[in-house]
Amino acid sequence: MWDYTDKVMDHFRNPRNVGVVENPDGTGEVGNISCGDALKLTFKLDAEGRIADVKFQTFGCTSAIASSSVLTEMVKGMTLDDALKVTNQDIARELGGLPEEKMHCSVMGMEALQAAIADCRGESLEPEDDDDHEGRVVCHCFGVTDNKIRKLALENKLTKAEDIRNYSKAGGGGGCCLDEIQEILDGVWREKKESPEESVQDAFLSLPIIQRVIRIQEVIDREIVPMLERDGGSVEFLDLNDKVIKVRLKGRCASCPSASVTLRHTVEGKIKELLSPELTVESVN
Amino acid sequence: MNKKNKVVYFDNNATTAVAPEVFEAMKPYLTEFYGNPSSMYYFGGRVGQALDKARAQIADLLGSSFIDPKGKHSEIIFTSCGTESDNTAILSALQTCPKRNKIIVSKVEHPAVLNVAKELERRNIKVGYIPVDSKGRIDLQRLEEMVDEDTALVSVMWANNEIGNIYPVQKIAEIAHNYGALFHTDAVQAVGKVPFSLDDMDIDMLSLSGHKLHAPKGVGVLYVKRGVRFRPFMVGGHQEKSRRGGTENVSGIVALGRACELAKANMEYENTVVKALRDRLEKGILERVPSTRANGDLEHRLPNTSSISFDFIEGEAILMMLDEFGICASSGSACTTGSLEPSHVLRSMGIPYTAAHGTVRFSLSCYNTEEEVDYVIDKIPAVIETLRKMSPYWNH
Known part of the structure; x- marks a missing residue:
């Protein structure tokens, strides 16, 4: 007893x-x-x-x-x-x-x-990671360390501070540390001497549909639209059907004689580079 | 804790209440007849006669009729407990068969045998462990393969303390004898619950314990069949024909004698009324509580024992909750509390961990009533449900 x-x-x-x-x-x-x-x-x-x-x-x-x-x-x-x-x-x-x-x-x-x-906090408790010691606290709200951020970035192929926030809540308090988190992330991938997007490629197609759509939207908004806007054009993301992305060319691009070249090289090229070589782009008018 | 309400004692394989008749029988030997049975004067000699009477009562229950030239049932040797009897039997077999260096025991033995075997292994004695199947039945084929001319002793319990299985000890004894090995059985749980007729059997040594059959704690017996070579474990005076030194526990022995007499008279009751109570309890629980199973060889087991596994919860918590209702039961073997492993018996049977940790043993006696059984059946479902609601493994 x-x-x-x-x-x-x-x-x-x-x-x-x-x-x-x-x-x-x-x-x-x-x-x-x-x-x-x-x-x-x-x-x-x-x-x-x-x-x-x-x-x-x-x-x-x-x-x-x-x-x-x-x-x-x-x-x-x-x-x-x-x-x-x-x-x-x-x-x-x-x-x-x-x-x-x-x-x-x-x-x-x-x-x-x-x-x-x-x-x-989106942390892993795996003890075998040597870098997983105390580290320097970056996000004081949630006590997330630089080591933890690096680990999360590498394990989950995260490139943006917002990703880190989603994975660890770091920066989810006041958001004041998001810039610092981004600097850490940039450093991680510089050190790795590889584009994180390269390693993202393989994983892209296995993402849930909503994630794929978000990624495509991000690539179009951040990478492609600014390029086209330099020439007075733009592009709108309409749909994703399996591996086929449907877009509408806008502005000057819509009436440009070389629209198909723009579509193939600029839009599809960037999509393939940053997301997955499997993807193709079609324009809908 | 339940301190004012009634106690429902369903843990009779752990220990039993001293029967009132037994207590009456032993009282004079704690008070007026305190003499040493070895003394020469009549005052001591009278005490010696009480021992002889007890020896006869015990021999009668065991079905041992041998009487030595001095008129004594000398197959009965008094010890202090079942554990001492087990130790004595195993070590005696090895000492009297010096050319044999091996013993065979079952995997479901009580620690009083199993831990002796493990200790002997450390002393370079070979030990074979007979496996059991999912119902806890001994694999006789494996025993045949294991026993050989190097085997000094085979020791298999008559009945298992946790699941109640009754083992085919006569068959096992025959197999042992085919190879010239001795056979010992730990009958601590079986004595008083099932009939014995050792005269007709080939059992060389048998252990029993008083407190399992309504005698007090601190008295046991080792039966050694006439003609079986024997070496004492407890060396000292000439008591028990120099087979067990130490002044006899007179009151305990007298009590055990009376308890054996009662057990023989109650044998029919045990195997009808008590068995029916056990069956009612088991059926009632299994019907009312889902994800529950009864363990063991249900057709060949002690009439008083029921081992029930409640999936996805832990036994100690069940016992503590039952204790709130004054219900006393046991989780596996009482001897294994404090260890973190589930019972070796259940593990040998391959009971999954999900069930082994949540196994409760109910063991009844002739003092239990149908009212008590129904009380337990009434209380159990809520206890199990409460604990399952707390369990991360329970998804219903």
């Missing part, structure tokens, strides 16, 4: 915050069924980046359930930075102590929290 404190038993009998937060900002899953305990922690942040809602699902013994339950109470209202400082000792202390043999339950709570926070 384990010597559980009244607080452990209270949290076991009346667990707080059981379940899964809908559309969570962070999900941490640690342990597995063969180990005999597993914890899935989900939380949602408020506008200020504080843990507004947090829920747990635990497969495990009395103290695993109690550790998870008390953890949700402890971290609610915390910023992620503060939540990351919560140690397993804190969890055990909050419960009035755990049997020595059951301390792993509190460790599981801490790890799930860290994993959930890492998930929230």
Whole structure:
């Protein structure tokens, strides 16, 4: 018979915050069924980046359930930075102590929290990455480091600060660090001495349709339209049908005798270069 | 914790209540008859007679009729517990067969046998572990392949403590004897629950423990069939014909004798009424709780034992919640609590981890009632549902 404190038993009998937060900002899953305990922690942040809602699902013994339950109470209202400082000792202390043999339950709570926070920040917890040490904090709102940004960029072939924001929330607070993030990204790809778009090519066709459309729109807006505008023309992206992009040439281009050359070389050439050689472009009038 | 309400005790494979009759029988030997049975005066000798009576009561339950020239049932040796009996039997077999360097045990033995085997492995004794199938049944074919002229002892339990399986000990004994090996059985869970007739069997040694059949803790027996060579484990005085040193636990032995007498009288009840209660409990739980299974060889098991796996939740949490209702059960073997691994028995059977961690053993006795069974059946579904709602693996 384990010597559980009244607080452990209270949290076991009346667990707080059981379940899964809908559309969570962070999900941490640690342990597995063969180990005999597993914890899935989900939380949602408020506008200020504080843990507004947090829920747990635990497969495990009395103290695993109690550790998870008390953890949700402890971290609610915390910023992620503060939540990351919560140690397993804190969890055990909050419960009035755990049997020595059951301390792993509190460790599981801490790890799930860290994993959930890492998930929230788009971080990977892979320990083998040597660069994944502390690093310099770039985004102070979400505590994202330059190392983390580089890692994310390389692993996910991200070129723009907005991508980093989507992957890690860095810059998602006030947005004041987005320029700095972009500088880091530019440096990453300069160092790699390769165009990130080259490596994007293969991946392009496997993107979800909405992502492909967005990418095409971005390439047309940023790369192609400015070129055509120099000549008083423009192009409008209409549709994507499998690998066929439908556009409408506008302005001078629409009536230009060499419209087909423009279409083939300028528009399709840039699309093939930056997105995928598989793509073709057709003009619709 | 439930402290004022009733206790529903469904953990009789862990230990049992001392029967009131047993307590009455032992009381005088804790008070007025405190003499040492080895003493020469009548006061001690009277105590010695009490031991002989107990020996006869135990022999009667086991179906052992042999009486030595002094009129004693000397196949019965008193020990302190089942574990001591198991240790004694295994080490004796190896010592009396010095040319043989191997023992064979099943993978589902109690730690009192299994850990002795592991310790012997460290001392360069070869150990064969007989596998079991998904119902926990012993693979006799594998045993045949494993046993050889180097085997000193085969030890297979009569009945398993966790799932209740009853093993074909007579057949196993015959296989062992074909190769000149001795056969020992840990019958701690079987004694008092199923009838024995050792006179008609080829079992060389058998272990039993008092507290599993309504006698107190701290008394056990090692049965050693007449003619089987024996070396003591506990060396000391001339007690038990110099086969087990140490002053006898007189009150415990008297209690065990009386408990065996009661067990024999209750054998029919155990295998009809208690069995029906167990079946009612098991059926009731399986019907009311989804994703649940009964473990073991359901047709060949102890009448009082039911091992039920509840998928996707963890056993200790189940037990703690049942405890809130005053319900006492066990998760796997009580001896394995504190370890993080699910029970070796369930793992040997290949029970998936999703189920092994959530396995609860209910073990009944003649003191349980239908009302208690229905109370447990009533409480279990909500407990399981509560825990499953907390489990990340439960998707229903």
